[in-house]
Amino acid sequence: MMFPTLDPLLHSELRLAIMSLLISDVEAEFPYIKEQTGATAGNLSVQIDKLAAADYIKVEKSFKGKKPCTICRITPTGLKAFEDYVKALKSYLDVK
Amino acid sequence: MMFPTLDPLLHSELRLAIMSLLISDVEAEFPYIKEQTGATAGNLSVQIDKLAAADYIKVEKSFKGKKPCTICRITPTGLKAFEDYVKALKSYLDVK
DNA sequence: TAATTTGGTTTATAAAATAAACTTCTTTAT
């Protein structure tokens, strides 16, 4: 096949946005990701779980004062996957 | 929202591959697209229909000798959509 | 003439995305 497969975990608008954020921001809290992506909390929760299950991100739960706080960070695996995804996408986009 | 929405019609591996082919090749026959994308005929047929329904491509059916022949071409609408999609994607990928 | 191949379409199933409903705890207002 001339087109490489696109990692289905990354080929999703919301998950890609999450990863994109985590690459530039190093770490981000749930509400911040929610605000930046415009996603609903439910959708975001589900997609974060999927990324975490694949070890693309790490999720750390703690308390900020009395409130629960969920922090996400990208992993080396996730970074590699993102880079590979971008590379693969280029085969589709660099049409010349 | 800081991430633009990605046209769901294009944010699909197979449909994107089809569009990518049609941009470089101007026109392509069903079996050629099938071979280049590695898709099954059924899947390809469905996805071509969706692109045609949105007027992203035009499908022309004829006969080549005795055999049916399905030719696909991208439309100006499709080209515009593809360009917009690429532009939108860059917001996700150009992480710096 | 029977089996196989070509060129597809239609239908059914599996997987994914998304939203709606719910939970727990906190803060604010009465």
Add this chain to the structure above:
DNA sequence: ATAAAGAAGTTTATTTTATAAACCAAATTA
């Protein structure tokens, strides 16, 4: 002190999408 509202998520249900399997008609090959 208590009720209402808000924050921070999770769980579950629904819808959509992708994909494969089954099918069909005509042509070719054995």
